[in-house]
Amino acid sequence: MISAHGYAAHAADKPLTPFAFERREPGPRDVQMSVLYCGICHSDLHQVRGDWEPMIPSLYPMVPGHEIVGRVTKVGARVAKFKIGDTVGVGCMVNSCRTCPACRNGLEQYCESGATMTYNGRERDSGDPTFGGYSDVLVTNEDFVVRIPDNLDLKAVAPLLCAGITTYSPLRHWKAGPGVRVGIIGLGGLGHMGIKFARAFGAEVTLLTTSPSKVHDAERLGAHATLVTRDAAVFTKNAGKFDLLFNTIPTGHDVNPYLQLLAQDGVMILVGALTALTPPPLGANLLFNRRSLVGSIIGGIRETQEMLDFCGAHTIMCDVEVIPLQNVNAAFERLAKGDVHYRFVIDMESLRRESARAA
Ligand SMILES: NC(=O)c1ccc[n+]([C@@H]2O[C@H](COP(=O)([O-])OP(=O)(O)OC[C@H]3O[C@@H](n4cnc5c(N)ncnc54)[C@H](OP(=O)(O)O)[C@@H]3O)[C@@H](O)[C@H]2O)c1
Ligand SMILES: [Zn+2]
Ligand SMILES: [Zn+2]
Structure with a gap:
């Protein structure tokens, strides 16, 4: 041994x-x-x-x-x-x-x-x-x-x-690329690589963060725009504006406001939350606009x-x-x-x- x-x-x-x-x-x-x-x-x-x-x-x-x-x-x-x-x-x-x-x-x-x-x-x-x-x-x-x-x-x-492969694999699978509006939710280990890969694949990249202090870094890392999600009005103002959301929030949370950000046929990829999503996703947030809520590991x-x-x-x-x-x-x-x-x-x-x- x-x-x-x-x-x-x-x-x-x-x-x-x-x-x-x-x-x-x-x-x-x-x-x-x-x-x-x-x-x-x-x-x-x-x-x-x-x-x-x-x-x-x-x-x-x-x-x-x-x-x-x-x-x-x-x-x-x-x-x-x-x-x-x-x-x-x-x-x-x-x-x-x-x-x-x-x-x-x-x-x-x-x-x-x-x-x-x-x-x-x-x-x-x-x-x-x-x-x-x-x-x-x-x-x-x-x-x-x-x-x-x-x-x-x-x-x-x-x-x-x-962190690298967990972001690279689903962003490739769900085809982040030119003309695709990608939102990265959470700027931590996964999120910062999500910004870098989505940008390298040619997508239009927005960071959605709870931390105003991270806005400056997001742009340095390659994000074209940032939304601070502490303000609930951000969700209504940006409804239907994303094709792909990459959600790194580490715990169960309310995904409904994020689902409403998706355009028709939009996809939200969960990689962080393994536990219950509370409240659960509302059917209407998926049915209308044919949205998908999906997950991925490494x-x-x-x-x-x-x-x-x-x-x-x-x-x-x-x-x-x-x-x-x-x-x-x-x-x-x-x-x-x-x-x-x-x-x-x-x-x-x-x-x-x-x-x-x-x-
Ligand atoms: N699926 C997989 O294969 C896989 C692989 C690796 C990790 N993970 C999981 O993915 C999650 C993220 O991992 P990580 O290493 O990137 O974590 P991290 O470095 O801690 O980053 C997570 C970020 O999420 C945001 N956040 C934290 N709590 C939040 C809340 N309650 N509501 C909204 N946003 C919140 C924060 O960003 P802001 O300050 O920008 O809001 C935080 O920096 C963890 O649960 C981890 O276990 C999954
Ligand atoms: Zn890990
Ligand atoms: Zn096997």
Whole structure:
């Protein structure tokens, strides 16, 4: 076994603390990597705090982290795609059944038997808990490892592995592009990448935010316009003005005012709210104007590589605030308040420095 060090949550209401654990020795198709950077996704906060119980149980101890960039330190005998020294990424999934129609279509996130998640999941063979990227070392099957373009800043790449693909995939699927009026709801980790991708795809992009303080940044990130949604009149004034809404609000909420912003055949994509939408969507807000309310999770491995290559070609990266792992609890508090600009990324050197000092 390999000894690993990271930070773990031990209960929903307790801070994360240093945690030593073991990972498997790399098997023939495994890649072992030294973790360089790991982004902090709002899903980490939800799962640490048990927000998705009982639908998605929180398994403790939990080492979160699924926006991982690492450097390969060892490869199994049958690994074909990677070699020692390569810069690689791991996102939200580390395995899937590989045989169901979804897996065969490169949509492992919709695997019929459930994809194996990078943390807060269980390995398919052993049933052992999976531990994520708030740690120094990772061992992952090469089919779930992606290549990082060499022209990008690695700390600003890490959040592409979740926030990037979660926005890229549905914006592609629902055809954000020239002539399409796209509204991005919420300017956090997902929202800021939503603006960048929708803009790169040629769409007309508006940010819908609850924070007047973020208006200036939205334009810098590529939005053509911004609407501050604290004022209810904004919804009536802009009724029917959007073709596509990308909704990143992290909790159940009233989607009705947003649905009314959609034009005929407009689509609102939910990616944030897993829990009840209250009050529920009103039928009339869907029937009239033939609107759709849809959802999406992350993206498959093939599309994740496509997204990274697109980012390499267009020099697209995340706006990040780099922190040492020791500050993770303070970052969680700020994330809970929406005080994020626009993704926290952990520099894993901080852990190595601490270990070196202790030795
Ligand atoms: N579907 C997937 O595959 C997937 C993948 C990753 C994450 N997620 C989920 O997506 C959600 C967003 O993740 P994130 O990492 O982008 O979070 P984040 O960085 O915290 O950003 C969320 C933003 O939503 C806005 N917001 C927060 N609470 C709100 C409320 N009650 N009403 C209206 N707006 C609110 C805030 O933006 P403003 O200040 O601009 O209003 C906030 O910055 C989380 O629930 C996360 O678990 C889903
Ligand atoms: Zn995530
Ligand atoms: Zn499958």
